[in-house]
Amino acid sequence: xxxxxxxxxxxxxxxxxxxxxxxxxxxxxxxxxxxxxxxxxxxxxxxxxxxxxxxxxxxxxxxxxxxxxxxxxxxxxxxxxxxxxxxxxxxxxxxxxxxxxxxxxxxxxxxxxxxxxxxxxxxxxxxxxxxxxxxxxxxxxxxxxxxxxxxxxxxxxxxxxxxxxxxxxxxxxxxxxxxxxxxxxxxxxxxxxxxxxxxxxxxxxxxxxxxxxxxxxxxxxxxxxxxxxxxxxxxxxxxxxxxxxxxxxxxxxxxxxxxxxxxxxxxxxxxxxxxxxxxxxxxxxxxxxxxxxxxxxxxxxxxx
Amino acid sequence: xxxxxxxxxxxxxxxxxxxxxxxxxxxxxxxxxxxxxxxxxxxxxxxxxxxxxxxxxxxxxxxxxxxxxxxxxxxxxxxxxxxxxxxxxxxxxxxxxxxxxxxxxxxxxxxxxxxxxxxxxxxxxxxxxxxxxxxxxxxxxxxx
Numbered sequence: 001x002x003x004x005x006x007x008x009x010x011x012x013x014x015x016x017x018x019x020x021x022x023x024x025x026x027x028x029x030x031x032x033x034x035x036x037x038x039x040x041x042x043x044x045x046x047x048x049x050x051x052x053x054x055x056x057x058x059x060x061x062x063x064x065x066x067x068x069x070x071x072x073x074x075x076x077x078x079x080x081x082x083x084x085x086x087x088x089x090x091x092x093x094x095x096x097x098x099x100x101x102x103x104x105x106x107x108x109x110x111x112x113x114x115x116x117x118x119x120x121x122x123x124x125x126x127x128x129x130x131x132x133x134x135x136x137x138x139x140x141x142x143x144x145x146x147x148x149x150x151x152x153x154x155x156x157x158x159x160x161x162x163x164x165x166x167x168x169x170x171x172x173x174x175x176x177x178x179x180x181x182x183x184x185x186x187x188x189x190x191x192x193x194x195x196x197x198x199x200x201x202x203x204x205x206x207x208x209x210x211x212x213x214x215x216x217x218x219x220x221x222x223x224x225x226x227x228x229x230x231x232x233x234x235x236x237x238x239x240x241x242x243x244x245x246x247x248x249x250x251x252x253x254x255x256x257x258x259x260x261x262x263x264x265x266x267x268x269x270x271x272x273x274x275x276x277x278x279x280x281x282x283x284x285x286x287x288x289x290x291x292x293x294x295x296x297x298x299x300x301x302x303x304x
Numbered sequence: 305x306x307x308x309x310x311x312x313x314x315x316x317x318x319x320x321x322x323x324x325x326x327x328x329x330x331x332x333x334x335x336x337x338x339x340x341x342x343x344x345x346x347x348x349x350x351x352x353x354x355x356x357x358x359x360x361x362x363x364x365x366x367x368x369x370x371x372x373x374x375x376x377x378x379x380x381x382x383x384x385x386x387x388x389x390x391x392x393x394x395x396x397x398x399x400x401x402x403x404x405x406x407x408x409x410x411x412x413x414x415x416x417x418x419x420x421x422x423x424x425x426x427x428x429x430x431x432x433x434x435x436x437x438x439x440x441x442x443x444x445x446x447x448x
Binding site for chain 1: 312344345349350353354356357403429
């Protein structure tokens with residue numbers, strides 16, 4: 001499904017930064033997203049998720065660093081054909097009907113796939129004759145997704161696509177997206193501030209906080225790099241590990257750690273869920289970031 | 305054909321749920337040698353899970369010799385897990401049912417019986433290893 005996994009990454013950032021007048025929205029962002037992955041981009045509101053997506057979609061210019069999409073700049077003509085971006089506000093023409101919108105997609109995109117686009121609209125139970133302006137927010141998002149899938153892009157950038165969907169439609173839209181990824185090896189980046197939306201869906205995770213990368217990499221590798229340990233408050237040895245978060249209740253200490261060696265016998269140890277890992281990082285803004293091996297850019301000068 | 309039900313709250317890895325449900329279908333005879341498993345696309349369209357998860361589950365089933373991929377055609381069942389002794393009408397099951405009746409008559413409740421059965425199983429078959437995944441090992445030196 002991901003034949004081009006080992007070529008250039010689908011999305012690769014090096015020292016990427018974006019400064020607005022009010023300050024830095026992104027700073028020193030470096031990561032690599034291999035092709036064919038389903039990436040959840042998680043972070044609190046205002047953490048820089050939308051800025052990163054807009055940079056990838058060439059709607060913004062970086063202040064520092066570079067961003068490469070399948071090895072090319074976001075502004076390259078080939079890149080424009082390869083990506084589809086669904087912005088948070090889903091800009092569509094309100095006076096167009098759904099059918100008009102798809103027709104516009106067909107005339108603007110050389111590799112347009114009408115069947116794929118109509119499948120999304122069908123799944124969302126949106127009649128083709130309806131005007132965009134009279135659709136609910138959730139249905140409008142489905143039409144935007146239909147246009148994105150009709151484009152036959154290799155990289156889908158979706159900014160909070162599920163936030164205004166009811167549970168049934170969310171599940172259907174996710175099913176459509178995953179079927180597309182299964183069939184064509186499409187790389188998908190979905191931003192959200194609710195990880196539960198993407199539970200079981202993502203195999204790659206980017207946690208952004210305050211404009212910086214806090215976690216990047218394979219979700220299984222991130223999960224398995226962490227342990228939740230419980231023991232006596234004065235228990236020894238915890239500082240030998242990288243401590244993400246620690247809490248004490250009475251004589252008990254609970255901590256989320258990245259073990260650097262086997263954890264001692266006087267601790268109760270278990271592997272946290274991905275959500276527990278994320279919550280730990282979200283509650284501890286000072287915790288040291290983790291970028292797993294698969295998320296490190298492939299250095300051109302051969303340095304590891 | 306089988307339909308997978310994914311329970312996201314179960315705490316069991318999604319690919320393992322697919323492996324277990326496939327084996328269950330093989331034990332119950334719902335899947336038989338020569339049957340085709342649903343394609344990854346069919347599974348993810350219905351369950352909205354990650355396609356790589358389905359492929360991982362199918363690789364695991366293949367590794368255990370239960371299924372085989374046929375390029376361009378799909379993934380097919382190679383052998384059944386149904387055993388005559390485990391069928392609903394087998395004498396072994398009838399004996400177990402009788403034993404369960406005696407346990408209840410002796411005043412044991414469901415949990416007592418389950419604990420008893422587990423301890424005998426552990427004694428006779430060895431302690432059941434919890435489902436292991438090679439990924440769950442701690443990766444040292446990953447802290448960057």
